[in-house]
Amino acid sequence: MTDDYEHYEAVVVGAGPGGAAAAATLARNDVETLVLERGTDAGAKNVSGGLIYAEESAPYTIDDLFPDFREAATDRAVTEHYIHNVSGRNVKTFDLHDLHHHDTEWADSVLRRKMDSWLADRVHEMTRETGGGLLTDVRVSGLLREGGRIVGVTCDELDAIRADVVVAADGVNSELARDAGLMDWEEPEEWFQGVKAVVDMPEGAIEKRFNVDEGEGVAHLFSGDLFEGARGGGFLYTNDDSLSIGTVFHLDSIAEERHEPQELLDNLLTHPLLADWIGDDYEELEYSAKLVPDSKKVAHPSPHRDRLLLVGDAAGQMQAQGPIIKGMNHAVTAGALAAEAFVDARSRGDTAEAGERYEAKLENEGVMDKLRPTRYRTLGRLGEAEPIASVTDAVVDSPVGRAAVGLLGDSLERLYNSPFLVGMLPDTKLGYVTLPTAIAEELGAPVAGESTVETPELDDRIGDLTYDIDEGNPHIELRDNSFAASGTAVTACPVSAKDFGGGCYRDEYVATNGTEKRVVSLDTQPCVECGTCAVVADTDWTHPRGGKGVEYKQG
């Protein structure tokens, strides 16, 4: 077949940490590498908490690949980590020192716009040397196939491109993983939903209010009864001059219990425990949201097909290690391993082998065992079975259970600090709600102070975001607009709410043939591309064209 398609040895889709790591490793090995990123700037589409970890056991960390990374792209070195068990005003705090430092070389707070755009500049310099480079504003729309086999990518903004290897580092809701049939977006149990506010801090306030030295930071986690029973928790990380405060919940919990994510975030922001940290002048710099895969359930054991290799969130490689969220570090490791696999395969003259080699590396380097711990596979899943889950929940909540919590006292702190034990905790209310609430009640003390925080309404949050709207070209379409099929999105969408007309999803009653039908309508203008409705509603879901849609300044 003759065609005029361009060809690069490697095409990397997505310039998040996974894509940056893959591209840098490819470029270092003289592989002609083209990186395509849909944001108008790398990081403009991305959200994380974000604490980026460098694990001692990891074959690659981000500063191995980019030596100036910590100096230039991160905010504070986070050395202290606490979890607060909350019940009403009662709080019992555990120091997560051991869990935080377990296998940790360092952990820094980051904001994604700053981090990813810095990485992208380095990656562009490196890949340009190979004859490739990094382009923003380009959305890869699918896989180019020939004779049924994947041979490259198709794009909205460019003609199709052939490649010897395609590294899909396109994050959660990877359109390439879906196109290849490697991932689907069906089950809410397989995902978390993260929602975050970046809050401005006056200069010097962080040092004073958190009692840390310049350049040093702290992480706080929150669980208990402050989230209306939703399974998940909250976080607060200190950046240079702002705080990242957010929540991460199991998506099935958000969906089934019809929670409003922005309200759960507000519950955290306005809790008296945070009053002194936030201070009197609450200024929200940015509201953001994104899905997060749960590697225990979705990390693909064989994340490749033909010439396509999936890395990072695209492959479901996002580990919730108990309350600690580790996605960026695994994306980096996987990106570098995928690149290494291609380089090995190329040196043996058979680039088609790259996928198998990558899979073997993930297994041999111990990455897969972190992502899908065997002990969870047996014990955790068992604990999630409904009869067992309700029994354990009821036990902790019973007078006997309460007494046991009281007796265990501070030794519970050790349980929280065991990477072994948190790895097999089931994803039930027990760990997120019942136990922390009981701990707060039995062992905690009330916090003083009142919160003066007034959080913005949803329409102000949307109004403060930057969008480049693709007029007349909505990127999501409702396949089934009945309330039964898609109504969950009205509450679960982080920029929609019941009785709010300015969001993406609305429900309404329409009269047809004398009967009233409850339907939902969709307006994608305020969409923050979080991915939630791809899973909880019946939609045709894609990302907007390159450069279009929301543009995060913080991320």
Place this chain on the structure above:
Amino acid sequence: MRSVVLTKGVPDFREGQVSFDEDGHLERGKTPTVMNPNDKYALRAALQTKVRQGGTVSLMSMGPPGYMEVLQEGMRDVYADDLYLLSDREMGAADTWATAMTAATGIDKLDERPDLVFAGFKTADGETGHTGPQTEWCLDMPLITHVISLEVDPDEEHVRAKRLVEAEADEIETVKAPLPAFIVTDPEFEASYHRAEHRLEHKDLRETTRKRADEFGEYLADDSEKEATEWDRFTMWNHADLNLDPDFIGLDGSPTIVAGVDPIPKAPSEREATPVDPEDEADMEGLIDELAPYAAGD
């Protein structure tokens, strides 16, 4: 491929920049001069040609020495390999005809005849749209105006362009002309890059030109250096350099007579908006009554 782009400085008419006196006259002294916005489309068309076919892009203007900053703006915001300013007192107060004569002579003086000359669609201050076509007449090249997209075939030595015929998107004409040709871009012009290699080249060139513009800025800021040395990407020619007779350029060479100046009336607003409080029943009833005829299809 050698391209020359013609540009001009105009008052910055953007809100917050432009200043008018009590009688509604423009206060030149208080209003900054910027590159004529339409000329940036011309420069983008030239950059597209450079990205795809290689070559050089020269940006040329006729005007006072202050226009060096206009040239710098084009270099920074779009692209230029080198800059030319045709400037002296004799060229002052030229109308479109004298400007066209001078510009055409400047183009002729270049060491290499350009394959493409680009101009923007009319200036923000004069609004005549004459200078481009008149310059083309002097240069005796085929002219394509209202260009919205452009393909150059260097082997066949021709250019194929899409042009708006009646400024409506659905009336588009495709025309072909031999090189060298004169192109007037429409504000609807869109450069298109469908190959990654072109976008990468574009990114490189944008970075290069921003650096160059910074260098030129330093040169402009440093008066002592300006007198002592020259910046190798900038050339200034006066009427003697161009061998132009002062009687045929500037005010003396301008046949235009300005009989008077009238303010342009503001466009009347077409629709009125009346806010209605949906909670207010009387208001809503009134509104429904008003809309009833439309709902009934009258």
